[in-house]
Amino acid sequence: MATSDQVREQFDVVVIGGGAAGLMCGLVAGQRGRRVLIADHANKVGKKILMSGGGRCNFTNLHCRPDNFLSANPHFMKSALSRYTPFDFIAMVERHGIPYHEKTLGQLFCDRSSRDILQMLVQECRQAGVTIRTRHALTVDQLGPPHHLQGPDGGIECDSLVIATGGLSIPRMGASGFGLDLAASLGLPVQPTRAGLVPITLPGRKLRQLAELSGVAVQAAVRAGSVAFREALLFTHRGLSGPAVLQASSYWQPGEAMHIDLFPDGDLAAYLREQRALRPKQSLRNALSVFLSKRVAAEWIRSGLPDGPLDSLSEPQLARIVERCQNWQVWPDGTEGYSTAEVTLGGVDTSALSSKTMECRQHPGLYFIGEVIDVTGHLGGHNFQWAWASGHAAGEAA
Ligand SMILES: Cc1cc2nc3c(=O)[nH]c(=O)nc-3n(C[C@H](O)[C@H](O)[C@H](O)COP(=O)(O)OP(=O)(O)OC[C@H]3O[C@@H](n4cnc5c(N)ncnc54)[C@H](O)[C@@H]3O)c2cc1C
Known part of the structure; x- marks a missing residue:
């Protein structure tokens, strides 16, 4: 002293x-x-x-x-x-x-x-x-x-x-x-x-599925708990980042899912029905590319969405597409931690x-x-x- x-x-x-x-x-x-x-x-x-x-x-x-x-x-x-x-x-x-x-x-x-x-x-x-x-x-x-x-x-x-x-x-x-x-x-x-305000990391299997998308940004509404942020989402080589994900990361608790809406400004089912009426032979891939970007749309098709023309889609298929795009659930295995966190x-x-x-x-x-x-x-x-x-x-x- x-x-x-x-x-x-x-x-x-x-x-x-x-x-x-x-x-x-x-x-x-x-x-x-x-x-x-x-x-x-x-x-x-x-x-x-x-x-x-x-x-x-x-x-x-x-x-x-x-x-x-x-x-x-x-x-x-x-x-x-x-x-x-x-x-x-x-x-x-x-x-x-x-x-x-x-x-x-x-x-x-x-x-x-x-x-x-x-x-x-x-x-x-x-x-x-x-x-x-x-x-x-x-x-x-x-x-x-x-x-x-x-x-x-x-x-x-x-x-x-x-x-x-x-x-x-x-x-x-x-x-x-x-x-x-x-x-x-x-x-x-x-x-x-x-x-907080930190990129999330995804487990290996999910990461391998999304590997091709590293560097691609799309608009999204990302929800953790009851709070959602509508801004850009960025696919990274370790998981997800971009303002929407960073914001949600501050509310995310380990063990929980993040819910991601990749068509954040509207009703995807209504959009696809409208496109089907206007251009029935348009492929789903093209219709999704308008908001998902070509690369994400291609990946979503590759991982199980139907690849046919819009007029071939059944109502259950439509529901699955909407679920996959408007309520995409990811289960982070963590965050990038203090080495990259803003706060x-x-x-x-x-x-x-x-x-x-x-x-x-x-x-x-x-x-x-x-x-x-x-x-x-x-x-x-x-x-x-x-x-x-x-x-x-x-x-x-x-
Ligand atoms: C990459 C990055 C980008 C960011 N961008 C923004 C942005 O654009 N807008 C925004 O609003 N916020 C941003 N933030 C957050 C913002 O920088 C912080 O919230 C803000 O700086 C906090 O201010 P502070 O004075 O409390 O702490 P700091 O600014 O971190 O200052 C703490 C100071 O204390 C010193 N210190 C620490 N320990 C000791 C010690 N033992 N003895 C003496 N000195 C010590 C440090 O050297 C440092 O100078 C960003 C953060 C990061 C990491």
Whole structure:
């Protein structure tokens, strides 16, 4: 334990983790005149910002609402999200002259590069007098306040300690269990963690059947449990991915099926009857190719659907085709796990925290923000919006 005469440095606020939430928290606290240190153990801050959105950072979503989040407490995120909205973040982006566009479904991306967002946050921190240190791992010696920390250069004392170390996904980008372990060591409740927004893997036999389709994308509605997402589905060499599958993966439980509708915008039986009336000699393969793509239609025929003209189809055959296309059931044997997951589900239980400030109820002056908390967003900019909003909430209080 560091004693006061061993303390080398004093800050008002120390933020452990210089990712999306930590940088936002640091700049807001700095703007309030607090002396802030952001300490990250990686060689750079904001690595996930840089790799996000395929290098263009899907930095928020215009339609971000509490029901875009998974949490054991679906109300927890409401306060922070309502006090720092997508439009607040957009205002900062516009102030910095960063060009952006809406891709689809309210998802805002940088026109140029994710680097723009990271540079903006770092510049805001600098202007607010925040100290940022990389390759700077801290340990918590004793909680206060004042809190005593140990760093590579000696003891540090601070009034507010903010844990912003993120989730477990993509360990090679600096992810660690630091925040979760600290919470557990303090006796705080932690919801079980698992990979979310992650491709699913299929068992060998199924994979061999679908091997030819690797790389093909189709539109689909993918349901896990009672929640369905209508977006693109991508066949991969290990199973299935694409936005619809990633979204559903956060709701999928091991041992359950995923239900996939490959004709998501309509009634396939009605479509096939209409085609039969218009072009009775059209092959089923051609009729299916219109929405399934040629390769998927060919595979579906090869694996047991009738290959005749539409006017030869009996009603039971029609029913089987509809079942196969509109209620295709796959039984994943797992997911690709944290090595490719965009997020970590679960985390520090929200019952331990104030929804207004993210401060720990049992430990005054200790805050948790961002993905380390049991709040996980849907794909499409919601996870960053949670990082900004929770970081902002703590930055105003710490
Ligand atoms: C490939 C990929 C793409 C994504 N794309 C998007 C997207 O486009 N839109 C979106 O909304 N979300 C996206 N996400 C999710 C988003 O990146 C995260 O939800 C968000 O970054 C979480 O912010 P955070 O600050 O809580 O954690 P992070 O951004 O992960 O930051 C945590 C920081 O803590 C540091 N750290 C960890 N352990 C320690 C320790 N012991 N000591 C010191 N520092 C430590 C890490 O080095 C890191 O800098 C993506 C995620 C991935 C993996």
